Amino acid sequence: xxxxxRRLYGSADGIRVFRAPGRVNLIGEHTDYNLGFxxxxxxxxxxxxxxxxxxxxxLRIYSEDRxxxxxxxxxxxxxxxxxxxxxxxxxxxxxxxxxxxxxxxPANLLVRSTVPEGSGLSSSAALEVSSALAMLAGRRMAPLxxxxxxxxxxxxxxxxxxxxxxxxxxxxGEERAAICIDCRSLKHQVVRLPDGVAFVAVNTMVKHxxxxxxxxxxxxQCAAAVDVVRARHPRVESLRDVTPAMxxxxxxxxxxxxxxxARHVVTEDARVVEFxxxxxxxxxERMGELFEASHRSxxxxxxxxxxxxxxxxxxxxxxxxxxxxRMTGGGFGGCTxxxxxxxxxxxxxxxxxxxxxxxxxxxxxxxxxxPSWGAEEEKNLERIPAVAQx
Ligand code: ADP
Ligand code: MG
Numbered sequence: 001x002x003x004x005x006r007r008l009y010g011s012a013d014g015i016r017v018f019r020a021p022g023r024v025n026l027i028g029e030h031t032d033y034n035l036g037f038x039x040x041x042x043x044x045x046x047x048x049x050x051x052x053x054x055x056x057x058x059l060r061i062y063s064e065d066r067x068x069x070x071x072x073x074x075x076x077x078x079x080x081x082x083x084x085x086x087x088x089x090x091x092x093x094x095x096x097x098x099x100x101x102x103x104x105x106p107a108n109l110l111v112r113s114t115v116p117e118g119s120g121l122s123s124s125a126a127l128e129v130s131s132a133l134a135m136l137a138g139r140r141m142a143p144l145x146x147x148x149x150x151x152x153x154x155x156x157x158x159x160x161x162x163x164x165x166x167x168x169x170x171x172x173g174e175e176r177a178a179i180c181i182d183c184r185s186l187k188h189q190v191v192r193l194p195d196g197v198a199f200v201a202v203n204t205m206v207k208h209x210x211x212x213x214x215x216x217x218x219x220x221q222c223a224a225a226v227d228v229v230r231a232r233h234p235r236v237e238s239l240r241d242v243t244p245a246m247x248x249x250x251x252x253x254x255x256x257x258x259x260x261x262a263r264h265v266v267t268e269d270a271r272v273v274e275f276x277x278x279x280x281x282x283x284x285e286r287m288g289e290l291f292e293a294s295h296r297s298x299x300x301x302x303x304x305x306x307x308x309x310x311x312x313x314x315x316x317x318x319x320x321x322x323x324x325x326r327m328t329g330g331g332f333g334g335c336t337x338x339x340x341x342x343x344x345x346x347x348x349x350x351x352x353x354x355x356x357x358x359x360x361x362x363x364x365x366x367x368x369x370x371p372s373w374g375a376e377e378e379k380n381l382e383r384i385p386a387v388a389q390x
Pocket of ligand 1: 047063064065066085086087089111112113116117118119120121122123124125127
């Protein structure tokens with residue numbers, strides 16, 4: 001990466017590299033913006049941002065994936081407006097840093113990533129967090145402040161009203177463990193994953209158009225469900241506060257579609273809690289059942305799945321040694337996450353690729369999930385992948 005940097009900018013004097021991982025969410029889908037529980041794992045797939053001071057007063061950024069660079073006078077960053085371009089992510093971060101009293105110095109930046117873009121493995125948060133660390137260039141920021149700052153960048157500048165999960169796990173990830181985040185208190189527990197189970201993400205390679213508009217619609221539907229419950233329970237502020245018993249009592253007062261959306265969120269929160277307990281007991285069969293139950297709830301109640309995801313889940317569940325499968329991420333495409341015995345992974349990969357290709361004529365992406373540590377400076381430059389590799 002140092003050589004690439006030198007070729008691009010002529011010098012690598014004072015270079016530092018910062019790494020932030022992508023993630024796969026094991027369970028707890030569409031619960032984060034309802035202030036409930038999520039259980040993501042930080043991946044070995046990560047975004048690296050190399051940075052060195054620039055002497056000409058400019059902030060420059062080049063993405064190897066896009067083979068595209070952009071530059072601005074550093075003094076003008078605070079006044080930039082979004083342009084619906086990948087640079088909105090780092091510029092959004094820069095503006096939030098400035099707003100938080102942390103000026104952004106002139107610098108040359110180089111972005112390299114092994115997180116597939118737009119697949120639900122959160123390349124956006126990996127880019128935000130690695131850019132933020134690069135622009136901080138070693139200045140300290142409390143981890144939770146860093147995650148929240150990057151979330152604000154995506155909400156305020158990119159214009160995506162996302163929850164906190166992606167940025168949080170990119171900052172707080174741990175090796176060999178998942179992180180159970182309480183999206184209300186913004187505290188988390190480290191959940192060690194049992195031995196004898198492997199997780200593999202499979203990418204449908206599709207992204208249906210619905211994704212953006214459906215997200216807004218779901219948030220409105222969840223708010224409508226909260227209004228119904230609140231009529232009897234005034235202290236309820238979000239679906240997080242709605243117990244299964246409260247939901248049962250209110251269900252008949254809700255329009256059917258609102259009831260289905262709320263049922264997903266209420267039962268999904270309960271599944272996360274049960275999954276964490278099953279994880280701690282090493283109850284892998286139960287973990288697998290909860291995976292499948294989560295998928296069915298997303299498919300039928302929250303209605304954010306699609307044919308490609310449903311096919312991958314059904315196909316995976318038919319493979320010997322697979323404990324469970326579900327869509328992960330926002331839906332309408334992106335990835336599934338599959339839980340299986342470690343020794344069946346090679347067979348699973350061959351089978352799922354063949355079945356999916358036969359049905360859709362598409363080669364799916366396969367990403368074995370290695371739970372990895374959260375964002376930090378990468379001091380061991382040998383560890384940076386030479387080219388984008390999965
Ligand atoms: P996801 O976070 O699931 O990968 P998003 O749609 O939230 O999907 O974010 C993907 C967007 O993030 C891309 O369209 C691009 O604008 C930006 N992005 C992510 N990684 C890179 C990268 N390495 N180089 C340039 N832009 C990137
Ligand atoms: Mg994203």
